[in-house]
Amino acid sequence: MDTNTVTQAAAQLISTAALAKLGAGLAVGLGTLGSGVGIGIVFGKSIESAARQPEALPLVQRLMFTGFALVEAQALYALLITFLLLAAK
Amino acid sequence: MAEPHVLVHVPIQLFGLNLSITNFVVMLLLAAILTFLFLTGAAWVLRPTGEGRFPNLAESMLEFVRENVSEAFMGQHGAKWFPFVASVFFFILFGNLLGLVPVPGYFHAATSNLNVTSTMAVMVFLVVQGAAIKAHGLKYYLGLLFPRTAPAWLRFSLMPFIELIGIFSKPFSLAVRLFANMSAGHQIILVLLAGDLIGVTYLLQHGLLAKIGAPLPLLFAIVMDAFEIFVAFIQAFIFALLTALYLGEALEESH
Numbered sequence: 001m002d003t004n005t006v007t008q009a010a011a012q013l014i015s016t017a018a019l020a021k022l023g024a025g026l027a028v029g030l031g032t033l034g035s036g037v038g039i040g041i042v043f044g045k046s047i048e049s050a051a052r053q054p055e056a057l058p059l060v061q062r063l064m065f066t067g068f069a070l071v072e073a074q075a076l077y078a079l080l081i082t083f084l085l086l087a088a089k
Numbered sequence: 090m091a092e093p094h095v096l097v098h099v100p101i102q103l104f105g106l107n108l109s110i111t112n113f114v115v116m117l118l119l120a121a122i123l124t125f126l127f128l129t130g131a132a133w134v135l136r137p138t139g140e141g142r143f144p145n146l147a148e149s150m151l152e153f154v155r156e157n158v159s160e161a162f163m164g165q166h167g168a169k170w171f172p173f174v175a176s177v178f179f180f181i182l183f184g185n186l187l188g189l190v191p192v193p194g195y196f197h198a199a200t201s202n203l204n205v206t207s208t209m210a211v212m213v214f215l216v217v218q219g220a221a222i223k224a225h226g227l228k229y230y231l232g233l234l235f236p237r238t239a240p241a242w243l244r245f246s247l248m249p250f251i252e253l254i255g256i257f258s259k260p261f262s263l264a265v266r267l268f269a270n271m272s273a274g275h276q277i278i279l280v281l282l283a284g285d286l287i288g289v290t291y292l293l294q295h296g297l298l299a300k301i302g303a304p305l306p307l308l309f310a311i312v313m314d315a316f317e318i319f320v321a322f323i324q325a326f327i328f329a330l331l332t333a334l335y336l337g338e339a340l341e342e343s344h
Contacts, residue, residue, distance in 0.1 A: 062157055069327040073262065076269035083272075 017088065024085035031078020038071035094194045116199040120184040128179065154178050158330050163337040170336055173216070178329035181209065185271060185321035189314070198321075201271035203264065210264035213332050221339035229339075263331060270324050274317045281310040 046064040050057050099110035131147030154175050159167035181200060188198025199205050221229045233256070234249040284306060 065323060066327065066330060069266075069323050073266035073269070076273055077262075077265060079273050080265055080269050 020085045020088040024082040027078050027085060028075075028082040031081075032075045035071055035075030035078075038074070039068060042067040042071055094197075096195065112195050113197060113199060113202055113205070116187055116197060117184070117205065120180060120187055120199050123183045123187075124176070124179045127183075150179075151175060154329060158326070158333045162330065162333040163340070166337065166340050167333075170333070174329050174333050174336075177209070177213070177332055178325050181267070181328050182322065182325035185325055186318070188271065188275065189317060189321070198271045198275070200267050200324075201275060203268045206264040206268040209267070209328070210260035213263060213335070214260040217332075217335045217339050220336060224340050259331075259335060263328060267324055267328055270320055274313065274320055278310050278313050278317070281306045281313065 042064060046060050046067075050060045094112070096112045097109045098112070098115070101108045101110065128147060128151075131144040134141050135144040155167070155171055158178070159171040159174050163170060184199040184205070186198075187196060188201055190196045200209075225232070234252050235244050236248060236252070237244075239248050
């Protein structure tokens with residue numbers, strides 16, 4: 001089948017604005033999966049290493065906050081795409 | 090998505106660019122003035138007696154930045170570049186914190202605007218490239234784009250493109266990380282409070298259990314506001330840290 005007619009038929013069923021909103025929901029939903037796992041790993045390893053060697057706590061704390069912000073940023077890249085998609089018409 | 094209220098004070102159109110004085114420009118000026126007053130004010134208070142609580146606060150924050158950011162990531166160049174890194178840290182910190190002042194419709198975090206964070210990221214990018222060229226000359230780029238540690242068949246075919254993407258993705262990620270962190274927090278609070286307003290009117294028509302559950306979004310919004318203060322400090326620290334890291338990488342002697 002010709003792709004143009006398929007596209008036109010699909011556009012009559014679901015508008016691009018609705019598809020954009022669906023994509024926005026999927027983007028942030030799937031994007032926070034990896035970030036959630038990452039934050040869990042960062043904090044888990046930090047707590048574990050602080051429990052093993054309490055005198056390393058200042059160093060571990062500093063690295064923990066650094067790692068947290070960098071991992072959190074990944075989920076927020078997905079949130080940026082969501083904002084862009086929500087503004088589509 | 091809720092658009093931030095941009096109030097134009099002095100419309101200026103120059104060479105086809107919209108350079109109006111808006112409330113975001115006022116926020117930026119306020120952040121710069123606060124940075125200047127905080128740091129030089131601490132030095133001025135310190136001068137007569139050599140002690141005091143306010144200079145103590147400024148000194149402890151500066152020491153934190155120097156020890157954890159400059160010295161840790163830049164080694165022997167840390168002392169020379171510390172004023173730049175500290176200025177970046179304090180400007181972004183005040184830019185973030187001003188967004189928490191509850192003046193409705195006027196005060197926004199200056200850094201919750203993608204233009205502002207992109208400008209900061211482009212400035213850091215130019216400073217890093219300029220420092221690298223000054224330290225190593227133009228053959229810095231030869232060493233970067235054709236790294237010696239790669240096998241020859243990769244070194245001249247694929248590595249330049251990968252390294253080029255790496256060079257440009259760093260300021261991009263700096264800008265987007267700061268912008269998304271600042272604007273996302275405010276969006277969440279807005280959604281919670283707007284939803285709370287709608288929810289409260291609905292629930293209050295439906296009995297006693299609703300009256301108990303209705304304030305919960307408001308409490309959560311208050312907790313999110315406290316989290317926003319934490320995020321403001323963390324994001325300023327991370328921006329300064331990555332600036333020092335990229336500078337240290339660019340200035341180190343050989344690959």
